[in-house]
Amino acid sequence: MTARVVIVGNGMAGARLAAELHAREGDRKVTVLGAEPHRAYNRIMLSTLLAGRIAEPDVELTEAAGHGIDMRPGVPVAAVDRSAREVRTGDGERISYDHLVLATGARAVVPPLPGLDPTDLPRRVVPFRTLDDCRRILAVADGARSALVLGGGLLGLEAARGLATRGLATTVVHHTGHLMERQLDPGASAVLAGTLAGLGVTIQLAVPATGVVADDTGVRLDLADGRSLHADLLVLSCGVRPDTALAQAAGLTVRRGVVVDDRLRTNDRSVSAIGDCAEHDGTLTGLVAPAWAQARVLADVLTGTDPLARYRPRPVVTRLKAAGIDLAAMGDAAGGGPGEELTFADPARGTYARLRIHDERLIGAILLGDNPAVGTVIQLFDRGHPVPTDRRALLLGRALGGAGAAPSASPALMPDAAVVCQCNTVTKGALVRCWRSGARTVDAVAAGTRAGTGCGGCRDAVGGIVDWLSEAESVEVTR
Template sequence: MNIVIVGYGMAGSRLAAELHARGADHKVTVLGSEPHRAYNRIMLSTLLAGKIDEPDMELAEVAGQGVDVRTGIGVVGVDRTAREVRTDDGDRIRYDHLVLATGSRAVVPPLAGIDPADLPPRVVAFRTLDDCRRILAVARDARSVLVLGGGLLGLEAARGLAARGLDVTVVHPMGHLMERQLDPAAGAVLAGTLEELGVRTELAVAASGVDVDADEIRLRLTDGRTLAADLLVLSCGVRPETGLAAAAGLTVERGVVVDDRLRSSDPDISAIGDCAQHDGAVTGLVAPAWAQARVVAQVLTGEDPTARYRPRPPVTRLKAAGIDLAAMGDPTTGPGEELTFADPARGTYARLRIHQERLTGAILLGDNPSVGAVVQLFDRGGPVPVDRRALLLGRALGTTAAPAGSPALMPDATTVCQCNDVPKRALVACWRAGARTVDDVVAATRAGTGCGGCRDAVAGIVAWLSEADSVAVPR
């Protein structure tokens, strides 16, 4: 079978790896429009902060292992009758099954003074590695930065640039930050935390235009004010990249409409990742994209023809230097009991909603040792402990779940890595099989290769295993 994957981002590269790992009789061709090896897009803000280098972002390479990877190649058309894709260098590649992993593109808002198709050098839409390079090139000689957009990616970019010593201001049109995930109280605490970290916020005001000259960017606001800076970073959301699918006549709404097997309206074409719309939703998160890649690989290789994609409730994490945030479900509305705790002076906020002994939503901001347990309860739908305040305040939870520093008490089924769905038992099994370092365990299990938020937990489990008597480690 000839399988062609269009897109070499986090979804496309994972599918190539999943297909290669199953070793079935198929030929895989991957076409990536970016001229780079596959990289972890989630780590772009860490690169902005100067905490890692570009090689640290690279994902496992499968080129030359039965997979033909072609980077810097765009696909300009799909001929469904001939089962061919056309590339921008004039090639035609036949497929038996085509997988669209075209991702999403940054939204550039309509602002007077700039052309979205030709942004000035000091105005950058933050989405790709090349965008990150452009930001860093300007930031080397810059003193001040404006970030337009106070969502997850915008705040990560702002924190990363502030970590470089730049004067950063976030402009956001809504009344509080990350309004899709946070309530106003949490947004206010987050804004205070950012202020202490060197990031100012301008809320409830929109941008109307941009004036650009050789030395300065001036952002005009709808309240009549003008903010000046050396660099303007646009982080105003993303839009699924569906142009290729639409031109091919596939059913497209917000994304490429797919069923539980990730098949589009053409059964010979699948879609995964940011460009896919399953059950009316597009996610934009890495964990669903990787889960979708696994299902497609299982179906195409025959490993499990009955495999179906069953989305799990999304968990949003913002984990930057000085910020630890987890948000899930909807803690603001619905039936059940609600618990809230706020300590703005310490940058701490927690809100939980519990219905029929199950956690239906939560916001945890600041240093809360129970965040892993809360995520686990939400993800698995397990019963909450009798002492709800333990979850709210981060106190020890007995045997229900363990604090981060007590892996011995953590149930084997606890999901340590949400992005890759890696439970504690898989890490223990890997250690028993001979892995003795964090890097070895990460390479074998993929834990920590997504958002990186679980890396400390993985290291803690490896340290516990290394120090414990092998007899004492449950088998």
């Protein structure tokens, strides 16, 4: 068992690892060093904070506390001495470790445009990555009338929707021909753009930016087609890059991220890496569910709880669930290849669905708009179960009945092993057990199981299960 664990990074991965270690038996000292001067917070909820639907305390994560846990926000690490098994903080303190975990995350990319210096951005030009970034955006947005968002990926669209909710005339500028090109096909992008337009967000596609001019009065974004857009605020959402500086300086193997094996170990067996900075099997995560899964596995390895624990990536489901938008994308939905492809689009209602099926298994899906089958589709994709004979129930989101129909969305017919919360791998059975132990509200069940504490996309499903359990109990009492 490892006695002294030092975690560099107090983000969603590092904080979760500390909590996982605290929950396991054993006598150990865990020190968490976070460069940001805040308590750990849920980065996914920053767009909701930006929209004004929650306050700052609502984004804080529950931190591990108590014997053996030393949480130290605002303490950046300057160097790692692997031979001495020490880390050196920014103020020169040396902290010894038996095992070091790098959870340094990723940094927002500032595009190499004339007028943008990554070390000294103008006040009205702000990346969207951290809580401090969110504070800066809100400070500029207070009293502003218009905003530009550079980048039409998931985070950029969430930022745009949040700013539009605050009443700013918001325009998204994206360099490719359709939004969220990693997850969506052009058809889904077109419907999503129409939905966003109805919510006050203008979309400019296939037009790269060529320069930025900003001063105290506003921002001008120059475009490759010769136009210039003007606004009070420019939000940068141009992707992230794993923060590997410490690992590189320490001589660890780094490609795009810090290279780790199935046990999350680097080429130094006394050093691990998890979360956005880690590269496993040639893949970067960038999402909360894999980071938290890595934290669970590493906690098992370090404490000896499960010496055979290995990290096995699960299929990724991307959710965009902002006010007026409900999008789920998974697998290779936008690609081609063998198998069936089924598509339904109703732009007037903001609805789009695409399924890709091979060997009777769902290998990709895009569901945009109100589709009651979204939970069933996610389960079929996640568990690799055969799809129903009649695909229309999945595509159109309505029960057809009869042999081969899609499984009912009713919680009563959902198997206990069905994963409801993808971020925390919480099953329906775990929710039921928590409810039966006395947690009778959505908030109580979420606190007891962590369901809904990641991206928040499963809150409606958790609420449906709680309501179903409450109704079932009411019927039993009446009888």
